[in-house]
Amino acid sequence: MTVHSPSVLVVDDDEAIRQMLAAVLAKNGAQVTLARDGVEAIEAFRRHHADIVLMDIRMPRRSGLEAMKEILEIDRGASVILMTAFAEVGTAVKAMKDGAFEYVIKPFDIEEIRVLVRRALEIRAMRADIVSLRRELSERYGAEGILTDNPRMMELRQTVAKVARSNATVLVEGESGTGKELVAAALHYGSTRVAGPFVKLNCAAVPEGLLESEFFGHEKGAFTGASARRRGRFEQAEGGTLFLDEIGEISMALQVKLLRVLQEREFERVGGSMPIKTDVRIVAATNRDLEAMVRAGTFRQDLFFRLNVVRLRTIPLRERPEDIRLLAGHFLDRFAAANGVVIRGFDPATLECLVGYSWPGNVRELANAIERAVVMSANGVILPEDLPENIGRPHERNPDALERQKHDGTADRPLRALVGEYEAEVIRAALARNGGNRARTAVALGISRRALLYKLQEYGIGGRDGE
Numbered sequence: 001m002t003v004h005s006p007s008v009l010v011v012d013d014d015e016a017i018r019q020m021l022a023a024v025l026a027k028n029g030a031q032v033t034l035a036r037d038g039v040e041a042i043e044a045f046r047r048h049h050a051d052i053v054l055m056d057i058r059m060p061r062r063s064g065l066e067a068m069k070e071i072l073e074i075d076r077g078a079s080v081i082l083m084t085a086f087a088e089v090g091t092a093v094k095a096m097k098d099g100a101f102e103y104v105i106k107p108f109d110i111e112e113i114r115v116l117v118r119r120a121l122e123i124r125a126m127r128a129d130i131v132s133l134r135r136e137l138s139e140r141y142g143a144e145g146i147l148t149d150n151p152r153m154m155e156l157r158q159t160v161a162k163v164a165r166s167n168a169t170v171l172v173e174g175e176s177g178t179g180k181e182l183v184a185a186a187l188h189y190g191s192t193r194v195a196g197p198f199v200k201l202n203c204a205a206v207p208e209g210l211l212e213s214e215f216f217g218h219e220k221g222a223f224t225g226a227s228a229r230r231r232g233r234f235e236q237a238e239g240g241t242l243f244l245d246e247i248g249e250i251s252m253a254l255q256v257k258l259l260r261v262l263q264e265r266e267f268e269r270v271g272g273s274m275p276i277k278t279d280v281r282i283v284a285a286t287n288r289d290l291e292a293m294v295r296a297g298t299f300r301q302d303l304f305f306r307l308n309v310v311r312l313r314t315i316p317l318r319e320r321p322e323d324i325r326l327l328a329g330h331f332l333d334r335f336a337a338a339n340g341v342v343i344r345g346f347d348p349a350t351l352e353c354l355v356g357y358s359w360p361g362n363v364r365e366l367a368n369a370i371e372r373a374v375v376m377s378a379n380g381v382i383l384p385e386d387l388p389e390n391i392g393r394p395h396e397r398n399p400d401a402l403e404r405q406k407h408d409g410t411a412d413r414p415l416r417a418l419v420g421e422y423e424a425e426v427i428r429a430a431l432a433r434n435g436g437n438r439a440r441t442a443v444a445l446g447i448s449r450r451a452l453l454y455k456l457q458e459y460g461i462g463g464r465d466g467e
Helices: 015-027 038-047 064-074 086-097 110-141 151-164 180-189 208-216 252-264 290-296 301-307 322-339 348-356 362-376 399-408 415-433 438-445 449-459
Strands: 007-011 031-035 052-056 079-084 102-105 170-173 198-202 241-245 281-286 310-313
Touching: 007 015, 007 038, 015 031, 015 110, 031 038, 038 052, 038 064, 052 064, 052 110, 064 079, 064 086, 079 086, 079 110, 086 102, 102 110, 151 180, 151 310, 170 180, 180 198, 180 241, 180 281, 208 252, 252 301, 290 301, 322 348, 322 362, 322 438, 348 362, 348 415, 415 438, 415 449, 438 449
Parallel strands: 007 031, 007 052, 052 079, 079 102, 170 281, 170 310, 198 241, 241 281
Antiparallel strands: none
């Protein structure tokens, strides 16, 4: 029995059986409701959805089978255990195909009832855990998990959430390090396929001679070293999503075979001859210009059309400077926790370096830089010298930021003063979004509450305390 006082509905036209089962189940901690026939059972279940329904098949007014059908229409997750005479076993077996959890033959052993009820409750608990896990995965890795304050990225996030609900093949384009895999994960965890696997394959990381086997698997003896049958990524991703990164790197011969899978939804293992059906959603990604490759004859046009059902494009970090601070704070929290250290935040000069850098490696480079800084930090604050050596150099500064400075006349002013003004503006905006609540604002900015209070005092900004 579970520790949460499970509820059991006992349905039988024999009063002696009802009372006996009620006494046994109550002794084991269950809350028991009794019904004499199918009509009473349905009424009782409508009032209170019992965790388990223990019900006889043969009863007056409405049989157990009829009652079970209505109960399952009310709640498809109901666990119905049928009680039947030996002559009705065939009927009970058919009832299991229609949704019954199990059946027990009269006269039954009390311990058999205890075991069946306990097992049904355990399975219900497992299902609830799975639902909770799916919800958590969707919230953490779905579209809402894409952190951004940039309007274009917000628009992309909304599009991802919309596309995720479909089964359409998606092509994600963008520079390396811009979060193409994050978009693919959001498409999977925001979809109806969330219960299935999310399988990833970087096509550029596998030698050309092994890539077909990675895609489709191989039979024993298919080639030298194939000592056993191996399932490929398509089989591993069955019922889920297959993310093919760097799709522009595969050979023309493999492009033909991938096209066949997309068209016919079946493939053959290397060395095999038996077609294998597949139910997999494809999300492909590339940092190359596939249309230019099609024109050059290095990528099949028909495969491009198959992949390009929905096209999404990630945005380089240099084109969304407002996300640099947001993501830096996020990575700081993550890597500080992973390394078991306490980091209060960034020194203002460090923020100058981060905001002014061009980030050719995009978000991946930013994450690596913050991880290194956390490891190198010695005083609880990230200083410029904790960052990789190249991130403060003038020739690496963000050209877009420098161009803005030229036009607005700020290039002649001290950089620290400019950063301070920008920081104060960001803090005021965050306070406004959070109704002036300092605690929530600190969380949104990725800094400690103490660091925020220091900044408020430094810039003369008001706010209110809050939970």
